[in-house]
Amino acid sequence: MELPAAATSVSRRQALRLAATTATSLVASSALAAGVHGEFPSNTSRRKSELSLVVPYAAGGPLDRSARKLAAETTTLGSIQVLNVLGDGGAKGAAMVARAGAREPMLLMGAVATHAVLPWLNPQLPYDPLRDFQPLTMVARMPHVLVMRADLAMQWRIYTPDDLLRFMSKTRQPLRYASAGNGSIGHIAGQLFQALTRVPLQHLPFSGASPALSALLDGSADLMFDNIASALIHLRAGRLKAIGVTARSPLAVLPQVPSLEASVPGLSLPTWFGVFATAGIPDALARRWSDAFAQTLQRPKVQEYFDAMGVIREDLRLQDFARFLQQEHSYYGKVLKAHQLIP
The missing domain is CATH 3.40.190.150 (Bordetella uptake gene, domain 1)
Structure with missing residues (x-):
């Protein structure tokens, strides 16, 4: 088969360079494929x-x-x-x-x-x-903590898990709790809280802890079982009030906040x-x-x-x-x- 005119004009040096480049590519591809069966090459x-x-x-x-x-x-x-x-x-x-x-x-x-x-x-x-x-x-x-907006907790006089239970038993209106989504620990904690206390909650699922927390802070939700890493900065700034932690004992970073399990036995979610x-x-x-x-x-x-x-x-x-x-x-x-x- 006759090569195109452009190909016949390639110099010997260019041809050698092209061949070397092609060979290098083939070697790299082979090394990459071999890495599937062992450790990937450190120079890849x-x-x-x-x-x-x-x-x-x-x-x-x-x-x-x-x-x-x-x-x-x-x-x-x-x-x-x-x-x-x-x-x-x-x-x-x-x-x-x-x-x-x-x-x-x-x-x-x-x-x-x-x-x-x-x-x-x-x-x-x-x-x-x-x-x-x-x-x-x-x-x-990552421990979780049940939080409310600080001003709402003060308005409703809710400072401990027992305060929350008394308030909810009296009003019988389902409070809205935000979570990081269906199946998140925040969601399961809320469902378990309802099952153990027989008090109603309305679940508001979001796409993560950050948007759920934003809903709590802007008043779109009343409660949240939030992870400590997400809530801590707002607790320290006084925007949120910690009601209890989902651990069997108080946390080192929140020593004054009681364990929820003391008031709701069984509510401990690692x-x-x-x-x-x-x-x-x-x-x-x-x-x-x-x-x-x-x-x-x-x-x-x-x-x-x-x-x-x-x-x-x-x-x-x-x-x-x-x-x-x-x-x-x-x-x-x-x-x-x-x-x-x-x-």
Whole structure:
């Protein structure tokens, strides 16, 4: 076959250069493909630059802030892009990571809602929390606190869980409580509160903790079981009043706020969040990513950042994190069934 005229004019030097470029591309492609079966090559900048960390909730919340801090500080993995993928109480973002596939894996800042609660509330969830993810590093536990606007709490004379129960029993009007979405711990806490006290609440779901908190502050909602990292700045500024915490004892950052369980036995909901990868990645890569995030969490300035948010730092990795996940999945299934929140 005769070459086009343009091709016949290519000089020997240009041809050699073109051949060398093509060979280099083929070698790089082969190395990238080989990385699927072992650790991705450390010099593959293309692979590093494509690593994405999905936050399944709105920007500005504690999971988003934690993800962005980890992404910025974990420099050994190259550039990590944080993506906020909202919808279905966190399920949309989680499903995106689950479907990514081992050849193009993604990371997820998953939480108790996406991995231990939603699977029980929605049998048609488009992912399996235990099968479709590789647990890497648990980041922190995050207590929740029942809050109201400070001026409303003063107007209604509500300062403790017992005050709230007396007020609600007297009025019998359902107070509106905002949450980070269906299946979030804030949502489940409200449902459990109703089941245990027999007092009515009206649920107002949002796409994350930040918009839910905005609704509380502007008067669109009356109550919120908010995470401590989100509520703390407003509590310290006097905009919110803490009524009780969803822990078995008062928190170090809120020593004067009583435990809700003292007034509502059974209302203790541990919550947590951590980094997951798409299932099926090589073990060596899982260890590398897990170690990188764990090392970042040990840095003093990162520890100070999380301490300032009021979260409790953790250090569970890989198999230990996976075992913890299985326990949490089972625990919430029992809690939800025991209180008839699911069939």
